[in-house]
Amino acid sequence: MPIATVNPATGETLRTFEPLTATAIERCVAAADAAFAVHRATSFAERAGLLHRAADLLEEDTADIARTMTTEMGKPVKAARAEAAKCVKAMRWYAEHAESLLADEHPAQDDVTDSGAARAVVRYRPLGPVLAVMPWNFPLWQVVRFAAPALMAGNVALLKHASNVPQTALYLEDLFRRAGFAEGCFQTLLVGSDAVESVLRDGRVAAATLTGSEPAGRAVASTAGDEIKKTVLELGGSDPYVVLPSADVARAAETAVTARVQNNGQSCIAAKRFIVHADVYDAFRDRFVAGMRELTVGDPMDEATDVGPLSSRAGRDDLEELVEDALAKGATALCGGQRPKEQERGWFYSPTVLADITPGMRIHREETFGPVATLYRVADLDEALALANDTPFGLSSNVWTRDDAEAERCVRDLQAGGIFFNGMTASHPGLPFGGVKRSGYGRELAGHGIREFCNATTVWYGPEDVRD
Ligand SMILES: NC(=O)c1ccc[n+]([C@@H]2O[C@H](COP(=O)([O-])OP(=O)(O)OC[C@H]3O[C@@H](n4cnc5c(N)ncnc54)[C@H](O)[C@@H]3O)[C@@H](O)[C@H]2O)c1
Numbered sequence: 001m002p003i004a005t006v007n008p009a010t011g012e013t014l015r016t017f018e019p020l021t022a023t024a025i026e027r028c029v030a031a032a033d034a035a036f037a038v039h040r041a042t043s044f045a046e047r048a049g050l051l052h053r054a055a056d057l058l059e060e061d062t063a064d065i066a067r068t069m070t071t072e073m074g075k076p077v078k079a080a081r082a083e084a085a086k087c088v089k090a091m092r093w094y095a096e097h098a099e100s101l102l103a104d105e106h107p108a109q110d111d112v113t114d115s116g117a118a119r120a121v122v123r124y125r126p127l128g129p130v131l132a133v134m135p136w137n138f139p140l141w142q143v144v145r146f147a148a149p150a151l152m153a154g155n156v157a158l159l160k161h162a163s164n165v166p167q168t169a170l171y172l173e174d175l176f177r178r179a180g181f182a183e184g185c186f187q188t189l190l191v192g193s194d195a196v197e198s199v200l201r202d203g204r205v206a207a208a209t210l211t212g213s214e215p216a217g218r219a220v221a222s223t224a225g226d227e228i229k230k231t232v233l234e235l236g237g238s239d240p241y242v243v244l245p246s247a248d249v250a251r252a253a254e255t256a257v258t259a260r261v262q263n264n265g266q267s268c269i270a271a272k273r274f275i276v277h278a279d280v281y282d283a284f285r286d287r288f289v290a291g292m293r294e295l296t297v298g299d300p301m302d303e304a305t306d307v308g309p310l311s312s313r314a315g316r317d318d319l320e321e322l323v324e325d326a327l328a329k330g331a332t333a334l335c336g337g338q339r340p341k342e343q344e345r346g347w348f349y350s351p352t353v354l355a356d357i358t359p360g361m362r363i364h365r366e367e368t369f370g371p372v373a374t375l376y377r378v379a380d381l382d383e384a385l386a387l388a389n390d391t392p393f394g395l396s397s398n399v400w401t402r403d404d405a406e407a408e409r410c411v412r413d414l415q416a417g418g419i420f421f422n423g424m425t426a427s428h429p430g431l432p433f434g435g436v437k438r439s440g441y442g443r444e445l446a447g448h449g450i451r452e453f454c455n456a457t458t459v460w461y462g463p464e465d466v467r468d
């Protein structure tokens, strides 16, 4: 795929970029290695000062970078501004909390004594340059939620961003440089995915994080496995949204619309499969479908737009094929089910709700990356949980109930990295984020995220080395 800015609302190619040569990549890896030697020795206070400065600059740049994101991948510009604001918040959160999250740990004195030590501590030390392979869907946020903790821990970053968001990728490098991070601490490699393997095999690169699809995760994890390097994988999701009889159905249906179409439906943690108890099915369906029909689809630069185009022609075509397969096999489109007639250019798809889904349809098991919901009717909680777990993915999940026993049962049985009751899944700097099954492994955000790329080092002092 060429490295280019192609406006998904029009299909027009606006800028193209040459990928870095092998020599230029080598220079970047060498710069990362050199930067790590310096950055790892800085104090938490120094790093926090730099990250706060980056947050301030991003806050000032919000309107411009939001327009760049919208131009490159089509999200409504109001959502792009919200994404930038979330990045500012996460930068400040890690600037303020990293030192305490990575404070030395003190094992129980009994264990210290039993090990023969006078004292022992666990210290979190950085690993080195980390390669970040990132997707286009939240082109700032996906990078910042890795970079803020990584830089605070003393690591440095090499970013290989998705090929359709090169200007956002270059903006990020510039942002960290302007904030005062030393040359080489954060670099954008404008390269195709074919360059990832050799960078990851380089002995100076310590680890990799990938957010993206299952095939990309598999490719990066297998190279990293071969090199015995640490990875974190944040992959796809097909999150269930379960509505049970005790729920506030009106609120559940209203939230369901946002949960499905946020980011033009292209979010890993968007609710995708709506599993509704028979007692409240009709009421939920009618409100949900009405809400989906009311959405404004159109120019993502327009402040009134709810749903813009999909990020690429391939993305729109893949979604369309999933819907057509389902319709051919007996699904019913309660709304949408086709491209909107009003948009002649660009890669738009109408907000869609499909009912009468059966296991033989591709859409039952594959991720729908766009504004398409599948709706299921279930007889009881057992059936809801079985259906919720009948997916290769395990990212997050949503349950609407006011019954504590039902909620406890969901916490015990749902196979997912998150369970959100009476609301929709959303990430937050202070809450760990990640999945199980084919959604990947490892965690981002909170203390879990910052420790992923640290060497938890046991420091053991013998009896003759006693200090106060
Ligand atoms: N779990 C999460 O946090 C999360 C967040 C956002 C997106 N996603 C997932 O990402 C997918 C959509 O994003 P996308 O289309 O950008 O994904 P993608 O896998 O096509 O691309 C992601 C990144 O991986 C690179 N890549 C692709 N194939 C590669 C390979 N063989 N070797 C090395 N690098 C490779 C791409 O160039 C890009 O930088 C969806 O499945 C979505 O659910 C997951």
Ligand SMILES: O=CCCC(=O)O
Binding pocket: 137, 138, 266, 267, 268, 269, 426, 427
């Ligand atoms: O695509 C994944 C969404 C990530 C997030 O909202 O943190």
